[in-house]
Structure formats: structure tokens, C-alpha cells
Amino acid sequence: AQTVTQSQPEMSVQEAETVTLSCTYDTSESDYYLFWYKQPPSRQMILVIRQEAYKQQNATENRFSVNFQKAAKSFSLKISDSQLGDAAMYFCAYRRANAGGTSYGKLTFGQGTILTVHP
């Protein structure tokens, strides 16, 4: 079974500064997807960024970028120029890519990191 671990229960950053959230995962598969989701107090899960494991290039989405280290099974999220609206709970998630089995569409989530942004 796959597991996802986020070792930072809480992180804080000053507005306009950069912060990195850590995530490690365990899997025996070679093809998979990794994601970072944001969950503000409204509970709405918002996809921030995704990475396909077969791509060596790190994904970027505006101020959000990842550092994907496949051999180390590490997938960190970097938020540049942090904004007050970035404050939320951030979840790292894993999903199988191969079509074997019936539940490969499900997401496996880490425990989450609460990000506080100070003005």
C-alpha cells in the first residue's frame, strides 16, 4: 500500500517570503501522479499543482513549484512571494497511474501542513 507523510504539522512565513513544505511517500510503482492540494477554512479542496512521475522536469504553476526527487521519494512544494491568501492547510497526495485494479483513481493523502502567513 502507498503511504504519504508530511512531517511538518505547521509552518509559518512572512508575506512576500518563500516557504517550502515537505512531503515523502512510499510506493513500489514506477508510474504515478503526485499532487499538492490547498484547503482553506471553507473546506474546499483546491488543486495547486501536480507532477507526473515519468516527467523529470519539476512542475511549476506561477508562484508554486515542486522539487520532485523520484529516487528519494520526495515531493516538496515551494511557495514564492507568499501572500495572505496562501494561508491554508496543504495536503500532499498520491495516485496510481496504471490501470490495474479497481481503485487506482483514489487519492492517498498525507496528514497535512497548516501554513500561516504573517503580514
Place this chain on the structure above:
Amino acid sequence: GAGVSQSPSNKVTEKGKDVELRCDPISGHTALYWYRQRLGQGLEFLIYFQGNSAPDKSGLPSDRFSAERTGESVSTLTIQRTQQEDSAVYLCASSPRLAGMGPYNEQFFGPGTRLTVL
């Protein structure tokens, strides 16, 4: 267009009662997922529907939990004889089709139902 909707937004019930939680997926989305999120925790997969295929119930924590989906529309998650440990936010997500190899199909989440069992 409308996103995934869930009702009720909040539900308070007494231990031992049955509850039904509803999810309306985005129109045309064939895949539907239920997740549970305990306070301060990540999401746990419960059940997955894909079109007319048999659902994947591998995440249901006990036989008190069941879910149904009519075709590619509404889904209902039922919890019988609720226990205090069932208190959580129950989130539903839908995606356009079975997410296999090739272009990834994002899961779109609803706002969840917060269930409190007294």
C-alpha cells in the same frame, strides 16, 4: 458551471441514529469518490464509483457504511447506527472519466458535510 455540491452542509445527530449524506457531482462526470476527513487529519478514501461498473468499496471502515449512486448522477453515503468516532467531514469528488494513463482527469471536490455525532 456548477461545481460538486453536497448536502447538508452540517449534520448533528445522536449516537445510534442513521444519517444520509448527499453528493451531486458535476454533470457528465462519470467517476465519483467519497472521502472522510477527521479533525486535523488528511483525507481517507471510502468508496469509488465509475459509470455502471461495480463500485470499489475497499475504503469503507465497517459494514455500517454504505453508498449508492444512480447511474452517473447523485450519490448517497449512509452511515447506520452512528458512533462518536464517525464524527468527521465527509467530502465527495467527481472527475470526467476514469483517470487512467494519459491526460490526467482532475478530481473536483465538494465543500463537504460536517457530521457531528453526540
